[in-house]
Amino acid sequence: MAAVNEDRMQATERLQRELAALIATVEHPNGTCMVTASPKGEIKALHLHPSLLQQGAQAVGQVVTETVRLATNAAVQASFNKMALALGDGMAIDVESIAGDSPFRSTWNPVVPPKAPAEQAPPERRPRTPRAEDSDDDAFFDNPSWLR
């Protein structure tokens, strides 16, 4: 019994360490900004495409704000996914009942549809290859785009 408790404590500590170090990197849909953020909204890395600066100061502010939100959402979702893997979907759903829906479950999208000048994507951008369908109906893993 003592050994089991010790294992659980170690697993909990490991999970806490992993959650604390968790980050996610997301590119804005228009391809001009890439952000790495923590689940707490801290910007760990920020890359601006030169073409974004040509769209003006307001566009830079808006696109960076949106991309940081997307990256933060992705990091929060990754936290839920990691927690669900370690503790099981039941516990993750319990946490959702306390802390609110995971970003994947809530459909809020911070990206404002681009106006004419903002939709100019850099020419080298290509659409991502579609991912294979996942037949697993797991509550936390049925949106493969979150699992990067």
Next chain:
Amino acid sequence: MDDDVERAARKVRDVEQAVTEHVTRSGPVTGRASSPDGAVTVVATPGGPPQQIAVSPAALRMGPQALAAEIMRIADKAQRNANTRLHQTLERVVDPRELTAMGIERGRDEDEFGWRP
């Protein structure tokens, strides 16, 4: 386990209600920081992504790398400011240690806009 979850959920609801009532009176808690030359201004929320990032037209001359670095620096400062304000706003409602345990650190003094307790 269900009882534990229900107890935790009840506690969160109670704290949420106390915080909501408090914030209704005091207004939303945000932090703000700007570059000395006004190139970048960020309005941040405690424990979340920035609410608003504004860039001045003159800042575009910094180039993508320098501007990105400045946005990161100011966003970090604004979020520390927001976290400190959250502590100051809620210390009569929530145990500040619980906020710290949630990862919302209280800075020494990040407020450049004359916070009034």
